Structure formats: structure tokens, C-alpha cells
Amino acid sequence: MHKMSFFSKKIINWQKINGRNNLPWQAKSPYHVWISEIMLQQTQVKTVVPYFHKFINSFPSIKSLAESNLDNVLASWSGLGYYTRAKNIHLTSKIIHEKYNGSIPNNYDQLIELPGIGESTAGALLSLAFDEPGIILDGNVKRVLSRVLANQSPINHSKTQNELKKFAKEILPKKNFRIYSQGMMDLGSLICTSLNPSCESCPIKNKCKSFELNLQNSIPVKTSKNPKKERNIKWVLISSKDKVLLKRNKSKGVWQNLWLFPEENYFDDKKFNLLEEKESLPLVTHNLSHQKLSISTKKYFLKNKDRLPIDRRGFVWVNKKESVKMGIPKPVKLILENHL
DNA sequence: CAACCGTGGTG
DNA sequence: TCACCAAGGTT
Numbered sequence: 001m002h003k004m005s006f007f008s009k010k011i012i013n014w015q016k017i018n019g020r021n022n023l024p025w026q027a028k029s030p031y032h033v034w035i036s037e038i039m040l041q042q043t044q045v046k047t048v049v050p051y052f053h054k055f056i057n058s059f060p061s062i063k064s065l066a067e068s069n070l071d072n073v074l075a076s077w078s079g080l081g082y083y084t085r086a087k088n089i090h091l092t093s094k095i096i097h098e099k100y101n102g103s104i105p106n107n108y109d110q111l112i113e114l115p116g117i118g119e120s121t122a123g124a125l126l127s128l129a130f131d132e133p134g135i136i137l138d139g140n141v142k143r144v145l146s147r148v149l150a151n152q153s154p155i156n157h158s159k160t161q162n163e164l165k166k167f168a169k170e171i172l173p174k175k176n177f178r179i180y181s182q183g184m185m186d187l188g189s190l191i192c193t194s195l196n197p198s199c200e201s202c203p204i205k206n207k208c209k210s211f212e213l214n215l216q217n218s219i220p221v222k223t224s225k226n227p228k229k230e231r232n233i234k235w236v237l238i239s240s241k242d243k244v245l246l247k248r249n250k251s252k253g254v255w256q257n258l259w260l261f262p263e264e265n266y267f268d269d270k271k272f273n274l275l276e277e278k279e280s281l282p283l284v285t286h287n288l289s290h291q292k293l294s295i296s297t298k299k300y301f302l303k304n305k306d307r308l309p310i311d312r313r314g315f316v317w318v319n320k321k322e323s324v325k326m327g328i329p330k331p332v333k334l335i336l337e338n339h340l
Numbered sequence: 341c342a343a344c345c346g347t348g349g350t351g
Numbered sequence: 352t353c354a355c356c357a358a359g360g361t362t
Contacts, residue, residue: 040358047348081346084361118360138358158341185358194356254345288346330347
């Protein structure tokens with residue numbers, strides 16, 4: 001097919017000169033590519049880079065990761081968000097270590113079975129880590145493809161995604177899969193941007209239907225989102241000399257498995273009577289992707305921490321300097337840093 | 341399958 | 352200021 005070679009040739013040639021070829025996880029092992037791909041889900045390169053270095057420094061190999069524990073993995077992930085990704089990375093490292101003798105499998109069916117690896121990431125690993133045919137359908141690529149086709153149906157509908165996937169298969173090259181996949185993402189990130197794309201610099205503008213019809217600013221089409229739910233949280237910061245009290249979050253919702261402050265309703269009057277020197281901290285508002293949190297925190301100081309009866313399994317008294325290095329979400333870190 | 345799951349940047 | 356966006360997967 002004529003159009004087949006047109007797209008892949010243009011993308012590959014463009015990537016070699018204009019693409020991103022000095023990212024910290026490129027030209028390294030499949031392990032590095034895997035960690036970067038998970039971190040980059042719904043997250044920008046600029047945000048990921050320092051976390052990537054920190055993570056690889058803490059866990060230089062799949063073996064070291066598999067032999068570590070979830071608390072240490074979450075400590076390295078703290079602040080990056082979507083913490084289930086960290087849990088799945090840990091789970092998958094164990095599977096790779098035990099079932100695949102420490103090597104990431106290089107076929108789609110085995111990759112897609114691993115926790116945290118879906119269609120797009122499996123395709124990314126095949127192409128970026130192994131230079132084999134694999135299709136990435138991330139936000140960048142979906143935007144490029146929907147614009148090339150001038151596809152005006154909502155991008156989040158499965159019907160649309162299947163149309164894009166079909167087209168992606170048609171234009172996949174016969175070699176240079178790594179450069180091609182990187183090129184598709186680079187094109188989406190650098191040229192075919194969400195807002196005000198640089199169409200004049202685009203290597204495939206001559207075959208882009210959106211460019212021809214001047215539709216690039218209205219494609220891809222997105223359906224409106226639900227309004228954020230508002231939620232109030234009441235935390236209690238209790239410190240004693242050099243230590244602070246944290247509680248493991250075992251609830252189902254956000255920040256699962258992370259360390260938080262205990263909630264106010266955990267304490268009955270009997271326990272509250274043991275607390276001393278109360279102070280109300282300034283209100284913290286924190287926006288998640290789907291919730292708006294209003295966090296009010298009361299601070300207490302205990303002369304003798306052993307006077308407070310707490311469940312030893314769910315709580316921990318930690319050294320204040322160590323507390324900020326644990327697996328904690330952003331607002332907890334903020335409060336610890338400002339008010340401890 | 342639509343909702344859920346974080347955070348930082350942007351216009 | 353705030354809604355939206357960014358290398359998605361799971362349920």
C-alpha cells in the first residue's frame with residue numbers, strides 16, 4: 001500500500017533528527033523501559049525524570065525490586081500519584097523474578113497478563129524495549145491518528161479506539177519499530193500538540209485530513225467530564241519529642257497502602273483527654289482528578305507518647321526526619337514539612 | 341463501561 | 352481561578 005510506507009518512512013526519518021533521543025530510560029535495559037512506561041502513564045516526562053532516577057537508584061534491578069517490600073517501593077513513588085502503579089510494579093517484579101527467571105517477556109500475550117501492563121504499555125515494551133512490532137495507543141498517538149483521519153467521534157469511546165487501532169495496524173512499518181513508536185509519541189508531544197499544534201512543521205501534514213480541513217483544533221473530540229465530588233477530611237497530627245504518629249491507609253479509595261495522619265473520628269473522648277496543647281492548622285485544599293478535598297488538621301503534642309493507647313498493627317511512631325521519606329501523599333508531606 | 345485512581349503545569 | 356491536560360490500567 002502506498003500510504004503504508006508513506007507514514008512510517010516520514011515518521012522514522014523525522015524522529016531520527018527531531019525526536020527525543022536522550023531520555024534517561026532510552027538505550028538501556030527492558031527493565032528501565034518498563035519502569036519509565038509505568039511512571040509515564042498519565043504523567044509528563046518532566047515530572048517523571050527525577051522519580052525515575054530515584055527509583056532506579058533504590059532498585060537497580062528487577063531482583064532488588066522483587067526482594068524489597070511494598071513500603072519501600074511506595075516510599076520511592078511518594079508524590080508521583082496513582083499509587084496502584086507502584087503496587088503493580090512490585091507484584092510484576094516478583095512474577096518476572098520467579099516465573100520468567102528475571103527477564104521481562106518479549107511477547108504480547110505474556111506481557112498483557114502482568115499487573116499494570118495493558119494494551120498500550122505492552123505495545124510500548126515490545127517496540128521500545130525489544131524493537132519488535134508493537135502498537136502504542138497512548139494519548140499522543142491517539143491524537144495524531146484521530147487528526148490524520150479527521151475522526152470526529154468521541155476519543156474515549158471504544159468504537160473510536162478500535163478504529164484508531166485498526167488504522168495504527170495498517171500503517172505499522174516492517175522494521176525500525178523502536179524508532180517508529182518513539183516517533184509517533186514525539187510527534188504527538190512536540191508537533192501535534194493538544195493546543196495550537198505546529199502543523200507547518202509536521203512531516204505528515206500532506207496526508208493529514210484535519211490539516212486539510214483546518215479541524216486540528218477541534219479534534220480529538222472529548223465528552224465532558226463529571227464535576228468533582230467535594231470531600232472533607234479531618235486529620236490529627238500528634239507528635240511527641242522526636243516522633244510523629246502515622247496510620248496505614250487500608251481503606252479502598254485514594255491513597256491505598258500509604259501512610260496518613262489518623263482521622264479525628266478515630267479518637268473517642270477518652271483518648272482525646274490524653275492529648276495536650278491543641279492547635280488548629282490552616283485548611284488545606286487538595287484537588288484529585290475526581291475529588292476536591294478540604295483537609296482540616298488539628299495538631300497535638302504529647303509529652304509521653306506511651307500514654308496514648310493505639311492499635312500497634314495499623315499505626316507507627318516514626319522519627320520526624322524519617323516521616324517525610326515514607327510512602328506518603330502530597331498533602332501529608334506538605335503538613336509534615338510545614339507544621340512538624 | 342464509566343468511574344476511579346494523583347499530581348503538576350497551563351491558558 | 353479553575354477546568355483541562357499529560358507515555359492508561361483496573362474494576
